[in-house]
Amino acid sequence: MKSVVIEQPGELVLADRPLPAPAAGEVRVKVQFASICGSDVHIWHGHNPFAKYPRVIGHEFFGLIDAVGDGVDASRVGERVAVDPVVSCGHCYPCSIGRPNVCKELQVIGVHRDGGFSEFAVAPAKNAFTLPASIPDKLASLVEPFTIAANITAFLKPQPNDIALIYGAGPMGLTAIQVLKGVYGVEQVLVVDRLPERLALAQDNGADRVFNNSDIPLAAQLEGVQPTLIIDAACHPSILAESAALASPAARIGLLGFSGEPCSITQQALTSKELSLFTSRLNSNRFPQVIEWMEKGLIQPEKLVTHYFPLAEIERAMTLFEKDPRTCCKVILHMG
Numbered sequence: 420m421k422s423v424v425i426e427q428p429g430e431l432v433l434a435d436r437p438l439p440a441p442a443a444g445e446v447r448v449k450v451q452f453a454s455i456c457g458s459d460v461h462i463w464h465g466h467n468p469f470a471k472y473p474r475v476i477g478h479e480f481f482g483l484i485d486a487v488g489d490g491v492d493a494s495r496v497g498e499r500v501a502v503d504p505v506v507s508c509g510h511c512y513p514c515s516i517g518r519p520n521v522c523k524e525l526q527v528i529g530v531h532r533d534g535g536f537s538e539f540a541v542a543p544a545k546n547a548f549t550l551p552a553s554i555p556d557k558l559a560s561l562v563e564p565f566t567i568a569a570n571i572t573a574f575l576k577p578q579p580n581d582i583a584l585i586y587g588a589g590p591m592g593l594t595a596i597q598v599l600k601g602v603y604g605v606e607q608v609l610v611v612d613r614l615p616e617r618l619a620l621a622q623d624n625g626a627d628r629v630f631n632n633s634d635i636p637l638a639a640q641l642e643g644v645q646p647t648l649i650i651d652a653a654c655h656p657s658i659l660a661e662s663a664a665l666a667s668p669a670a671r672i673g674l675l676g677f678s679g680e681p682c683s684i685t686q687q688a689l690t691s692k693e694l695s696l697f698t699s700r701l702n703s704n705r706f707p708q709v710i711e712w713m714e715k716g717l718i719q720p721e722k723l724v725t726h727y728f729p730l731a732e733i734e735r736a737m738t739l740f741e742k743d744p745r746t747c748c749k750v751i752l753h754m755g
């Protein structure tokens with residue numbers, strides 16, 4: 420089978436690999452579509468501290484179950500599935516309280532183990548979620564990115580009367596906009612980015628107001644409006660302090676970033692307004708919820724997609740995705 424392998428940092432190859440056999444408790448998926456994420460690019464360039472090489476990348480993928488391992492119901496062969504990349508031990512403290520995404524032995528498919536930029540991939544059977552016919556094949560790999568927004572909003576508990584502010588109108592910011600508007604009915608969703616093309620996408624995805632902070636700081640443009648719910652989907656270390664300064668008293672702030680650089684902020688900036696801070700990593704069992712949102716039409720995955728490429732053009736697709744945020748949002752690989 421053909422697989423996209425990062426042999427070592429910087430070295431991406433479309434390799435011929437042996438077809439994997441599903442182990443006990445696993446399914447094998449004949450991958451149909453897979454979407455590119457920033458973290459795939461990071462693994463390629465050696466910027467993901469968790470990745471081990473060589474690695475088949477890709478953690479956002481959809482396909483058909485074509486074989487099952489011992490202990491898995493053979494009737495699952497043929498099912499259309501989206502695969503949750505979070506593989507957890509099931510018995511550590513975070514697993515025991517329903518937070519497998521921060522399992523002490525966390526394994527992420529496409530990061531710690533081989534992933535879905537491949538003609539076939541194996542995964543635990545419980546990670547393969549059956550999709551209703553109403554979710555089309557070519558959008559089904561987008562369940563995973565929406566689970567990131569599902570996870571952080573579960574902490575933030577958005578309300579219709581919130582004034583929400585989202586930093587960053589990349590794929591993560593856009594999924595957050597859609598979930599705040601379509602699922603939670605938040606009346607005011609404000610979005611800030613530096614690229615006008617991204618802000619246009621934000622409007623298309625439901626943002627009520629957009630701000631470009633490339634020349635004028637956001638504070639000067641908000642005219643005293645104090646957001647009550649803030650999501651940092653741009654993830655620069657300076658954003659936490661700015662968010663705390665802009666936030667309404669009693670606001671909630673959600674962070675998604677993984678930077679190794681410190682954020683500089685005073686206790687006073689947080690405590691004087693009694694701000695709540697939440698962080699969110701990947702997703703904790705949120706595939707069923709996102710599948711239901713898609714089925715009900717509460718979110719529109721097609722609004723994120725700008726390009727489709729065949730698997731053979733992986734390097735071109737990844738390079739375009741990385742270098743051209745003005746024209747690219749979600750880039751999807753077609754395996755067939």
Ligand code: NAI
Nearest residue numbers: 587588589590591611612613617652653654675699700701
């Ligand atoms: P992206 O790079 O496509 O989007 C980021 C956007 O933020 C860009 O449009 C950029 O112009 C904008 N931006 C950058 N600095 C800004 C600033 N100071 N003010 C306003 N806008 C600014 O990335 P994507 O895929 O949307 O991911 C966003 C972040 O989320 C990344 O840092 C990624 O590591 C993180 N992430 C976290 C996950 C989690 O589970 N915690 C999962 C996936 C992504």
Ligand code: MN
Nearest residue numbers: 456457479564
């Ligand atoms: Mn992703």
Ligand code: ZN
Nearest residue numbers: 508511514522
């Ligand atoms: Zn665990």
